[in-house]
Amino acid sequence: MRIGIPKETAFEEKRVSIAPAGVDQLVKAGHTIYIESNAGTGSHFSNEEYQKMGALLVYSAEEIYQRSEMIVKVAPPSENEAEMFEDEQILFSFLNISLSKQKVMQLFINKRITSINYELIEKEDHFPVSQSMSEIAGQLAVQLGENYLSSDFESGRGVLLGGITGVAPAAVVILGAGVVGLHAAKAALGRGAQVIVLDKDLSRLQRLKTLAPSHLTTVVANPYTISRGVKFADILITAIKVQGEKAPHIITEEMVKTMKKGAVIVDVSIDQGGAVETSRPTSHSHPVFIKHGVIHYCVPNIPSLVSRTASYGLTNSALEFILSVADKGFINALNQKKGLINAVFTHSGYCSNSAVASVFNLEYKKIYTSAEN
Numbered sequence: 001m002r003i004g005i006p007k008e009t010a011f012e013e014k015r016v017s018i019a020p021a022g023v024d025q026l027v028k029a030g031h032t033i034y035i036e037s038n039a040g041t042g043s044h045f046s047n048e049e050y051q052k053m054g055a056l057l058v059y060s061a062e063e064i065y066q067r068s069e070m071i072v073k074v075a076p077p078s079e080n081e082a083e084m085f086e087d088e089q090i091l092f093s094f095l096n097i098s099l100s101k102q103k104v105m106q107l108f109i110n111k112r113i114t115s116i117n118y119e120l121i122e123k124e125d126h127f128p129v130s131q132s133m134s135e136i137a138g139q140l141a142v143q144l145g146e147n148y149l150s151s152d153f154e155s156g157r158g159v160l161l162g163g164i165t166g167v168a169p170a171a172v173v174i175l176g177a178g179v180v181g182l183h184a185a186k187a188a189l190g191r192g193a194q195v196i197v198l199d200k201d202l203s204r205l206q207r208l209k210t211l212a213p214s215h216l217t218t219v220v221a222n223p224y225t226i227s228r229g230v231k232f233a234d235i236l237i238t239a240i241k242v243q244g245e246k247a248p249h250i251i252t253e254e255m256v257k258t259m260k261k262g263a264v265i266v267d268v269s270i271d272q273g274g275a276v277e278t279s280r281p282t283s284h285s286h287p288v289f290i291k292h293g294v295i296h297y298c299v300p301n302i303p304s305l306v307s308r309t310a311s312y313g314l315t316n317s318a319l320e321f322i323l324s325v326a327d328k329g330f331i332n333a334l335n336q337k338k339g340l341i342n343a344v345f346t347h348s349g350y351c352s353n354s355a356v357a358s359v360f361n362l363e364y365k366k367i368y369t370s371a372e373n
Contacts, residue, residue, distance in 0.1 A: 033053075075094060134180045198218075
């Protein structure tokens with residue numbers, strides 16, 4: 001199969017969809033790889049590295065789309081990128097509902113594009129591609145929050161995360177005990193912070209307790225405990241994720257008003273719309289704003305801060321699915337990789353995900369594999 005890797009055009013997106021090692025595997029499997037010049041520069045992969053692995057270098061995005069049967073991206077396609085797609089191509093990419101646009105989905109349907117959302121690819125009851133990025137986001141959330149707690153930032157509280165003898169450490173409150181929450185908790189505990197994790201799912205909290213040191217505090221989430229945790233937090237990390245849907249506003253504006261002045265919110269859920277009512281998307285160049293005296297960090301693509309690590313993570317977690325579709329064709333791959341089917345947003349001129357169809361008011365049609373026909 002002819003596979004294209006375009007350079008990402010989303011603002012401040014530095015990741016690349018496939019690292020050179022992944023290109024090597026695809027080429028050895030007999031596939032032709034086209035990569036746009038400098039697509040890997042943001043992750044410190046040179047054109048020469050890709051060429052050594054057998055990729056063919058092209059010098060425009062238009063040529064990538066014209067030559068390829070499959071497009072592999074990171075960020076959801078823009079309207080301009082969607083216009084460049086050829087009929088009946090296959091796309092692997094993040095397709096966050098909160099970041100996608102009606103026009104893009106309609107273009108995919110009109111062009112009979114098979115679009116596969118990384119976030120919903122499932123394997124053995126977990127979501128490997130999404131989780132690889134969540135590991136990064138969880139670790140970085142603590143690092144970012146710590147940065148804005150310091151007096152170096154004009155509104156920072158001037159608090160040391162781990163405290164010192166005779167001075168209490170900072171309180172890191174994490175809402176959500178999934179992958180982001182787990183890795184945020186580990187990072188915060190490693191820095192000596194006082195860590196409280198809230199989740200409504202008791203089994204998740206029990207699992208977290210077995211993986212983290214005994215001085216981690218876990219609390220069942222409800223409106224009362226959440227409001228108390230918010231007041232107590234020096235850093236509040238929201239790690240709410242509803243697969244394939246927008247995140248609910250768990251933290252209300254009234255709760256934000258009760259927080260300490262100079263406290264930091266890191267709304268990791270912002271790429272799904274945000275779990276905090278006062279949140280709005282920011283960027284790496286202007287990452288924070290202050291509302292009610294509270295510092296809000298709301299950058300959607302946090303893993304892009306460590307683009308090289310993130311690009312390796314994407315490659316490691318997604319390549320088996322890309323290979324399966326490239327080797328066997330789309331329908332045969334669905335039969336082999338059962339976790340792919342729920343990740344398909346559009347196929348053969350229809351919307352094939354009921355949640356997406358509802359959000360964008362599109363006609364829904366279930367995909368039937370050859371095994372079901």
